[in-house]
Amino acid sequence: MTDTSDKAYNGLREWIKRARNKEYSWETIISKADGSEDDVRFFRNNIESNFWPDNSMSVWSKVVGEVRHVEDTLKRAIERTNRSTLLGPNQKNMLEVPEEEDSCWALYSLKLREKGFTNIETIQSECLNILQSISSDTREDSPVKGLVVGNVQSGKTANMAGLIAMAADHGWNFFIILSGTIDSLRIQTRNRLYGDLKNDELGKFAWQTIDHLNLKNPDHHPTKINLKNDNVTRYLTVCLKNPKRLRDMLRWINYDPKKSQMKILLIDDEADQASINTAQPDEQRRTINRLIVNLVEGKDAKGNATGRYGAMNYIAYTATPYANFLSEGLPESLYPKDFITLLTPPNLYFGPSEIYGSDDMPGMNVINTYENVDRAIESLHGGTSDQLPDSLKDAVCWFLCCVAILRKQKYSGPCSMLIHTSLYTDHHDNVARAVFSYLTTERSVINKRCETVYPKQTSMLPLDRFFEEYPNFAVPKSKIHNYPPFSEISKGIDELISAEPRHIRMEEEERVYHNGIHLCIDNSKR
Incomplete structure (x- = not known):
């Protein structure tokens, strides 16, 4: 049996998707292979002009069935995602799933397929839902703050990588992951995300990891970072939730006036760990919480305002969210004021x-x-x-x-x-x-x-x-x-x-x- 998942059949899939966008019925699309003279001419022209495989007519109904299955699955995933999302007062943006073959998202989803993921449509729907809930320009607004709730060991990292890929395609240029308090796990997270996102030979963007945002690091001094809109580099750093590392990051970010060009997606992995302000209302904030709040609000380590980012979006990921949305709801806190959404566990998951x-x-x-x-x-x-x-x-x-x-x-x-x-x-x-x-x-x-x-x-x-x-x-x-x-x-x-x-x-x-x-x-x- 012919393996129609091969990229040689991408042309067929793209034609079917365009036909669906023009509201062709499935019956009309599948009838293209009925065998009439017009049908034969349709396939001959595409084989000659668009380099479709020679057997396109014989596998047409199979490819149509596969595209229909993806569309139906995606539709159900979108409905499920919408039911499991709470939104704040801000309206969702109109960003769409990147379609270009060299986009970060397309290449990442291809990796997921090669790894045997069976829930790619769900991941796509949930990543798009989060993407449409954040902002690429917060210069005149407060930072976006959201919460993503997933089950333990159920694919939160796959969702993070997908969201980063989509955001990179749409102009975000600086990605910060706050990753627990154990350095070996930080390195593991960094290597996995970089491996998921890196596609220098095929992709339109070049990914660069910065292991430690520190002014003493000559290789990644802030003056060497290119954040112009036409630049193809995307920066990724994974930082411990550790007072020294967070202070180093704040000094690094606030050193250079290019801060206003930073379009930041800040992901707090395991956000119930160390990030929560556990102090009493009349006490000073806990150190790690205070430093993260200062990072989100565009301040230095001492809490002094130092200028706005081009965009700041703080997204907390956790499997145990109670402290995150039951804690303080002050304007300058990590409270998820803009959205809370639930991830769907894959149907390989046992929880x-x-x-x-x-x-x-x-x-x-x-x-x-x-x-x-x-x-x-x-x-x-x-x-x-x-x-x-x-x-x-x-x-x-x-x-x-x-x-x-x-x-x-x-x-x-x-x-x-x-x-x-x-x-x-x-x-x-x-x-x-x-x-x-x-x-x-x-x-x-x-x-x-x-x-x-x-x-x-x-x-x-x-x-x-x-x-x-x-x-x-x-x-x-x-x-x-x-x-x-x-x-x-x-x-x-x-x-x-x-x-x-x-x-x-x-x-x-x-x-x-x-x-x-x-x-x-x-x-x-x-």
Whole structure:
């Protein structure tokens, strides 16, 4: 069967889109391949003049069906996006999705398609919705402030990159991402965004990352930055939410009079972390919040006005938005006065509503409930015992089974299991000590326990039942691996527990990993 997703068929798709824009019906468009003399002439002319593939007439109905599916999906996505957006008093702008093949958005969406994303129309609709809610000129107005709410690990970064791409196509030239408080995660975010956006050979814009906005950095001194309207460079920086880094950024931005040429899109990633002003109303703002507010309002680190940007748009992204819209609503704050919008999780996503259920979704049969374990957990917390309760041993064994399955399927990425029984750091250490003890002192019997746990867990959610409970899952049933026999993963389990578990400390500069189990203890004192 011909792969009509190839770019050789772009000409057909563009003609169909133009016909739809002129309000041609789908019946009229698809009838072009009916075989009349006019139809044959239509295809011959386009093959000769517009370099359509020779088989264009035979694949016409297939291409029409694909374009129709995209249009219908996009229409539903737009309706869903409009229902999930709250707007302030400002009217939305009239910007459209960039259509040029060398646009940042077109090249980014092509990357998404190559990576196997199945929700590109939804991403496009939601990015356009946000784009139409911001402003490319705030010289006479206050900064735009909005909030984007997405589920945990559900594609917020893909939406950020799409929004940046669309904004770059429409004239925004300076992109700032505030990325948590851990530098390794900042670097990870920077590399991913730059990889998503960079297309120097094919794109109309050249992307330049600035690793640290600092006046001592000669390579990226503000006097070397070109922000003229006809310049093709777009600047991207990912900054820690750290007082020193934010002060350096404010000094850098306020150093040069070209500040008035900056059309800024400022994205606050995980905006509920460090950005919120947690001070009482009669107290001074918390330092990080104050510095971010000064950045948004066009002030220096001390709060002195230093001139307006060409445009300033602050967009907070978070999965836990309560503090963001329940905090202060003062004019000079980070309150999302202009819009709040919800992102749609992709149909590959498993979150609380998919697992535990909601009003219109029953949830999945994967929950194991145990009673009478409180006393055993209390003993672990208090350090009087290092024996895991049977329920937690079963959970660890099921995790080992799952990792062994993934290793069998040649998956080489990290897999993690969260054990959360308390909010106290001493308890975290004691539970980790018990897990370590189990994986080392009972190594000889773990595989046998896994063999007992495996059929119990796999019978709870067999493949057929999974598709009954999640009928809209993006991957077809024919491409889903079924559970293998335990005999095929037994060796993999032994390999996982053959080496002593390592403790990973976040402050270690050169961490050493092996192919087995690693313990990472949150807020640990060890």
